[in-house]
Amino acid sequence: MSKQVVIVGGGVIGLLTAFNLAAEVDQVVVCDKGGLGGESSWAGGGIVSPLYPWRYSPAVTALAHWSQDFYPQLGDRLHAATGIDPQVHVTGLYWLDLNDEAEALAWARREGRPLSKVAVAEAYSAVPVLGPGFASAVYMAGVANVRNPRLLKSLKAALQKLPNVILKEHCPVTGFIREGERIAGVETVEGVIAADEVVLTAGAWSGDLLRPLGFELPVVPVKGQMILFKCAEDFLPSMVLAKGRYAIPRRDGHILVGSTLEHAGYDKTPTDEALDSLRASAIELVPALAGAELAxxxxxxxxxxxxxVPYIGRVPGCEGLWLNCGHYRNGLVLAPASCQLFSDLLAGREPIIDPAPYAPQGRLQAI
Structure with missing residues (x-):
C-alpha cells in the first residue's frame, strides 16, 4: 500500500496506530501538540479492563476482550524490540461490595470471562492489607495492569527505530488541507504536511480539531485525578476496587489510587479536595496506606x-480523513484492538471484529 499517512495526536492510540501502519505504508508522520504520550495516556492507571466491564455495551466489550488477550504479546514484542519493559503485570482484580453483583456474574457467564463470586474471607486471605468491613467479593483472574509511562516509552523507542516513521513533538496541527471533498494533509506550526490519509487520534482535543470541517464530534474532556504511594514490592498482591475507586500495584511497590470524574473543561490542575477524597478512599481500601509515602x-x-464507544473509521464526506478517538476511560484498555481494527480498515482487510458500532457515519452531527 503506497501511502503517506499523517497521525494527529501522539498518545497511546496514535503511537500504536503508527506502529501498526509502519509495515503497511510508505511513511507515517505523527504530530503532537506536546510531548508524545504526555496527556491522558500517561495519566491513566493502566488496568487492562474496564472498571466495571459488565456495565458497557457489546461494542466496548468486543474491543476489551481482544485487547486483554493480546496485551501480553504486545508487551513482550515491545520489550524485545526496545529493551523497555511495559510491565504487563498480571495480578487479578477483586471487586468488593458490588451493588450489581448478579449482573456482573451473568455477564461473565454470557461472555465466558473468568469472573466469579468468592468468599470475602478468600479476598482477605489473598490481600491481607485489605481494609475491614467488606462483606462480599467478586474476583477476575488474569486481569493485568500495564505501566503506561513505560508502555509509551517503549512505543516511542520502537517507532524511532523504524526508518519510515517521523515523530514530531511540540508540533500542533492547526488545520487541515482540503482539496474539494478530500483531505490532502495538515497545517502545522512547522508548515504543511501532505498526506494520502490523515488520522485524528487527538483524544479530548479531537472534537475541537474536527469542528472547522463542519462536524460536531461529541468527544469532550473529562478530568481524572490520581495519587501514587510508594510501598514495598510485595505490599499489595492484587488490584482491588470498591465504590468506584481502585488501588493498582506496580511491580516495584508503587500503588496508584484513582480516580475522580470531573467536567472542568481543559483544566488539569490537581486539587486539594480530590487529594483528600482519593486519600480517604485509599485508606478505606488499604488502611496501611495512611502511613505510606505519597509519591x-x-x-x-x-x-x-x-x-x-470510540470512533474508528472514515469521516463521511471527507475522503482521506479517519478517526480513531473517543475511548473515554478505556484508551489503554482498548488500544490494541482499536488500532488493529483501524489498520484492517485502512488496508481493506477483513477486520478483527465488526467495525459497524464504531463507524463515524451516522454518529457525527453536521454543524
Missing amino acids: GHWAGLRPGSPEG
Whole structure:
C-alpha cells in the first residue's frame, strides 16, 4: 500500500496506530501538540479492563476482550524490540461490595470471562492489607495492569527505530488541507504536511480539531485525578476496587489510587479536595496506606464519548480523513484492538471484529 499517512495526536492510540501502519505504508508522520504520550495516556492507571466491564455495551466489550488477550504479546514484542519493559503485570482484580453483583456474574457467564463470586474471607486471605468491613467479593483472574509511562516509552523507542516513521513533538496541527471533498494533509506550526490519509487520534482535543470541517464530534474532556504511594514490592498482591475507586500495584511497590470524574473543561490542575477524597478512599481500601509515602498527585483529561464507544473509521464526506478517538476511560484498555481494527480498515482487510458500532457515519452531527 503506497501511502503517506499523517497521525494527529501522539498518545497511546496514535503511537500504536503508527506502529501498526509502519509495515503497511510508505511513511507515517505523527504530530503532537506536546510531548508524545504526555496527556491522558500517561495519566491513566493502566488496568487492562474496564472498571466495571459488565456495565458497557457489546461494542466496548468486543474491543476489551481482544485487547486483554493480546496485551501480553504486545508487551513482550515491545520489550524485545526496545529493551523497555511495559510491565504487563498480571495480578487479578477483586471487586468488593458490588451493588450489581448478579449482573456482573451473568455477564461473565454470557461472555465466558473468568469472573466469579468468592468468599470475602478468600479476598482477605489473598490481600491481607485489605481494609475491614467488606462483606462480599467478586474476583477476575488474569486481569493485568500495564505501566503506561513505560508502555509509551517503549512505543516511542520502537517507532524511532523504524526508518519510515517521523515523530514530531511540540508540533500542533492547526488545520487541515482540503482539496474539494478530500483531505490532502495538515497545517502545522512547522508548515504543511501532505498526506494520502490523515488520522485524528487527538483524544479530548479531537472534537475541537474536527469542528472547522463542519462536524460536531461529541468527544469532550473529562478530568481524572490520581495519587501514587510508594510501598514495598510485595505490599499489595492484587488490584482491588470498591465504590468506584481502585488501588493498582506496580511491580516495584508503587500503588496508584484513582480516580475522580470531573467536567472542568481543559483544566488539569490537581486539587486539594480530590487529594483528600482519593486519600480517604485509599485508606478505606488499604488502611496501611495512611502511613505510606505519597509519591505523586496529578490530573489528566479523558476523551469522553457517548457510552464510551470510540470512533474508528472514515469521516463521511471527507475522503482521506479517519478517526480513531473517543475511548473515554478505556484508551489503554482498548488500544490494541482499536488500532488493529483501524489498520484492517485502512488496508481493506477483513477486520478483527465488526467495525459497524464504531463507524463515524451516522454518529457525527453536521454543524
